[in-house]
Amino acid sequence: MGCILVLFAMFLPRVTLFCLWLFGDYLQRAFSGQWFWPLMGFFFAPYTTLAWAYANLHGGVQGGYVVLVVIAALLDLGSFGGGSRHVRKK
Secondary structure, eight states: OHHHHHHHHHHOHHHHHHHHHHHOSHHHHHTTTOSHHHHHHHHHOHHHHHHHHHHHTTTOSOTHHHHHHHHHHHHHHHHHHHHHHHHHHO
């Protein structure tokens, strides 16, 4: 079951964030009840938002979780770059 959730989060991060918000308090606990940062993360950096929430619920962004958040941020930046390259080809 855990592997399916990870694959779901990798291929559909915004759907995963919406489901986490709708069916639980996972994001509220990770972001201390704030609504602004998860909302901005939903639109601009979904992978980083998921990684940040996962890291904060497991003791904070330290140690190996820093690597997870950095990789997620690079994935988000890569998705922006890939989209602009696709637009330029047309």
